Amino acid sequence: MEKKRLILILLILSTFLSCTPYTSAAPVSVLLPAVYSSEEIGVLTNLTVWVEDGTGHVFVDTEPFAQVDMQGSARLSSMVACDITGTDPESHDFFYVIRADSPVIGGPSAGAAMTVATVAALENWTVDPGVVMTGMINPDGSIGAVGGMTAKLNVSARHGAHTFLIPPGQGNITEIVQVIEQEDPFVTISDELITTNVIELGSAQGVEVREIDDIRDAVYAYTGNDIPQITLTGEVQTKGYLDAMQPLALALLNETRAQYNETDAIVDQELDDALDNQIQAIEDSQNDYDMGNYYASMSRSFSTMIKLRRIEWYSRYLDSPDKDEYLSNLTVRVEDEISDAELAVSEARLENGVLEGIGAAESRLTIAKEQLEWTNHTESADDTIYLLAFAMERARSAKWWATLSCAGGGAEIPEDLLKDRAGRYYSQSASILAYAEILTSEASGDRSCIPDATDDLSRARRELRTGYYAGAIYDSLHAMVIAGTAIELVGVGSTDIDEKVNKSERDAMSAILAARGSGAEPILATSAYEHAEVLATSDTDRIVDYGYAKMVARTARFFAGHGNQTVEPGTGMIKETPDEGTADTVSPGGYWVLTIVALVYLFRRRCA
Secondary structure (H helix, E strand, C coil), X not given: CHHHHHHHHHHHHHHHHHHCCCCCCCCEEEEEEEEECCCCCEEEEEEEEEEEECCCCEEEEEECCCCCHHHHHHHHHHHHHHHHHCCCHHHEEEEEEEECCCCECCCHHHHHHHHHHHHHHHHCCCCCCCEEECCEECCCCEEECCCCHHHHHHHHHHCCCCEEEECCCCCEEEEEEEEEEEECCEEEXXXXXXXXXXXXXXXXXXXXXXXXXXXXXXXXXXXXXXXXCCCCCCCCCCHHHHHHHHHHHHHHHHHHXXXXXXXXXXXXXXXXXXXXXXXXXXXXXXXHHHCCCHHHHHHHHHXXXXXXXXXXXXXXXXXXXXXXXXXXXHHHHHHHHHHHHHHHHHHHHHCCCCHHHHHHHHHHHHHHHHHHHHHHHCCCHHHHHHHHHXXXXXXXXXXXXXHHHHHCCCCCCCHHHHHHHHHHHHHHHHHHHHHHHHHHHHCCCCCCXXXXXXXXXXXXXXHHHHCCHHHHHHHHHHHHHHHHHHHHCCCCCHHHHHHHHHHHHHHHHHHHHHHHHCCCCCHHHHHHHHHHHHCCCCHHHHHHHHHHHHHHHHHHHHHHCCCCEEECCCCCCEEEXXXXXXXXXXXXXXXXXXXXXXXXXXXXXXXC
């Protein structure tokens, strides 16, 4: 009788489990063309991708061992795939298994195909095995140039490919080919430039070669499915944003004028020219204010205040009878300002200020502390005073960001959720930065912005240690955007960068409007957008600012929907915080445990 009851329980549980949605799609396999690491001979490797419900992890298994950039390429592929499909990457785990018969070169050229396979796995689409692709994936979904084109095409043709997708502009390629000529008893080895029409080379082998410039087109070529691109347009600066920024901008502008007058009264003669240069800076800030660009006005005023304080403090230092005591008193003054900023940030957290504002405040507070610490390693009084002036203004800007955060009325976000997301964003940023460092080095790309990303990541690591989780989130995002921009601009000429700037602007606007539509007020994202519009001095800076605005706005959407959630200890899984009186429920995993227990019990009863 007991045995029958157990069988009945198992049948009921099996019925329940059969009704539970299966959230792991079928694996997707594609062929990746590559070249031997020792010589330019084409090989095909097999990539299998699958996606499961999870917490945003990316797992890569390669055989033989691949270079570290394969991990970065996989992580970037998962990011772009989630981006274009509207999928939350933090709710899935991604698995990439690569098998090759020989060592192959790196991972960047596999990025586009890896992204296509990830999209197909997310959407449960079938891929055409006769399509092969080579190309780097950029964070904006565009396809980047790669090498070894003819070797990859030839091996794809030999294995029956009917379509070979390549990056834009690589239909004709010029390569350095080693030519060996033998005239006994001598052998002459020379390098020659050989131009190959890849499209004609493919046609001669029965393969259609097509240039693809966007990952959506590649997905269509592989699967026959379109991914629509929805772009929202509208006003980025709302009345609420302007009303919050205007009084702060006016107050800072007035403080700058007052600081100028105070400094002018005591300035040392040798610093007169430096002081005169600040007149135009103040006027520029006033012009931005008059145009309604309040964040730009505040940014200019902030920079001007640093210079004015430096001039004033150094003038007073030169007149001081006890210069060591003067510097000591100045240091105490800055320390007090930092303490006040810490208190303001703590109060903003208690009042559930908008997360972006708190993050910006924590980041600036961390910078202020760093500048203060660096004064212990300076060799001149002028350098010390500059660092103290910078620390003072960073601490003050942390206070007004804390004030600004409370103007929006944010939702309460559990600290364990913030800590979890901060750790994940930091890890993801570190991986993308490592990838960017390798790629820009190997491809002779622009590495000028890499140190800025490294500084952001270092600051995020410090913020993680000190519990400034919001600051760690946004500094990690900024590092990720800078690194992504460095990757994106590898091999990009001046004629193409204008379109990248325009696309970045459209994407940022759309993300900000979408965040507002979800109930969030992305003040930091809007400020970054304004910075790109008014203050950015180069196309690269504009792409970074717009990219940061987009990432911050999307993060605002994420947290807007997780105000009443927490993180499952030890798993990273997000769960709803139940209200009092809510009955506990058993997850499907719990039912599996009950099933196993029942089976074990039944087996033991039979063997007893």
